[in-house]
Amino acid sequence: MNKLVLGNLLHRPLRTLISVVAVAIEVVMILSIVAIMIGQVSNASNQQGGIGADIIVRPPNASFISSVGGAPVPAKIADVLAKLPHAAVATPVITDFNMQGGIETIWGIDYAGFNALKPFEFLSGGPFQGPNDVIIDDIYAHSKSKDGAPRVVGATIEVLKHPYRVAGIVKHGKGGRVFLPIHTLGTLMGNPDNASLFYIRSDDLKNQEAIRNEIYAIPALANYQVQTMQEWMSLMTPDHLPGFNIALRSVITIAVIVGFLVIFQSMYTAVLERTREIGILKSMGASKGYIVNVVLRETAVVTVAGVVLGIVIAELLRLFLNFEFPSLPFPVTMDWRIRAAGIALVGSMLGAIYPAWKAARKDPIDALAYE
Known part of the structure; x- marks a missing residue:
């Protein structure tokens, strides 16, 4: 046969x-x-896990997908969160889509606060020196640019159709691949003093629920979404994505x-x-x-x-x-x-x-x- x-x-x-x-x-x-x-x-789940935060705070009605939602709330809310009894670090972040040359998420960060969550591991260069600087991770640095120019420290790259100088290249795994100063990205989006969300590192993981209750006790933040990193990661599964x-x-x-x-x-x-x-x-x-x-x-x-x-x-x-x-x-x-x-x-x-x-x-x- x-x-x-x-x-x-x-x-x-x-x-x-x-x-x-x-x-x-x-x-x-x-x-x-x-x-x-x-x-x-x-990839999104792995990147979030390397930020160093254990609590995420989002405005009401914001999507749990980190790059969706714009910058709708004042960044100074981070100052209020930082004063909570059990908050070791609180920092604002803006996330925005970059559709140029492919789908990429651009992060606007307050360098001091974001670095305090878990320090960047610089492979070359260093922090922002000015508002027109950008930090990129090693994977983005090795990917091909449109003009074929190498992405190295000191080089000029285009982000959201604007030129920026590469200040530093860091090891991947800390949220995004491209980082701008939060005020710079906020200005590009028309909200220079706003943020998309906030990251908190608690003084002890046992105090996460206490921090959540402390945030809900603040009248202006009573309707905000407060999730632990574990809760957020549990949502990043095919069954929960629209x-x-x-x-x-x-x-x-x-x-x-x-x-x-x-x-x-x-x-x-x-x-x-x-x-x-x-x-x-x-x-x-x-x-x-x-x-x-x-x-x-x-x-x-x-x-x-x-x-x-x-x-x-x-x-x-x-x-x-x-x-x-x-x-x-x-x-x-x-x-x-x-x-x-x-x-x-x-x-x-x-x-x-x-x-x-x-x-x-x-x-x-x-x-x-x-x-």
Whole structure:
């Protein structure tokens, strides 16, 4: 049977190749969208964990996604928070999207306060020397700029369509990749004295609930959102992100439909072309189960080849993106490789069921007379 299956596939090499490529595209689609979406979530969570704060304070109705919401509240609220009995450090932060050359979050920080949460680890250069300085992390420094110029200390880079001098390069993992003075970013956004949110480092983790109650006891802050870092990280999962699972399921559904239709068409055409061959097999005593087995085995071979090709392409894509865009996380995990393979196999088998059933039901006499 295996020789028969292999012979059938090699008899129409172009059709077999197209089917394999279609399954590979299905796998690449699944792995790519998962890598991009989950990579962004895990990267945001990892970056937040390195800030050094253990409490986040946001204005009412602000999104828990750190780069959404503008700068709606006065930055001087940080002075009030810093005076709380159990607050060791409190600092304001502005976060804003940069859509130029890709999606990136720009952070506006009060350097002294933000550094006090957990000191920056400078790889070269140092803190801001003026309002037109920028601090970048090592991953952003090694990513390619639009003009190809190196991002080194002393170089001028463009942020939000404005030129800034690179004052320092720090180790990644402290919130963002690009940091401006908070007043500078606030001015660009039209709110020079405002902030998006506030970070607090407590004097003791046991006092987090006490700090929360102290904030709620301040009338002007009674409606603010106060979360521990652990609470925030628990929200940074696919189930809590708006539209995440819907988008993921939509892409997977489209990928499955593509695989299903291609396999269905390929196997259906193969059955029609091999009508006389099927008649010969049945006249020689081949059972319906044998005929179904042949078609499903062909499908399985095509699917396995497509899955392997898809995983290889996804890995090459990951290597390319890591080289060209090191700031873009693109994790291709073993868990999702297995899931993508399973999804592709199920979709392909579903696409082959009707052609296999149709082949098994052919009357041997009619099939032998078929031209």
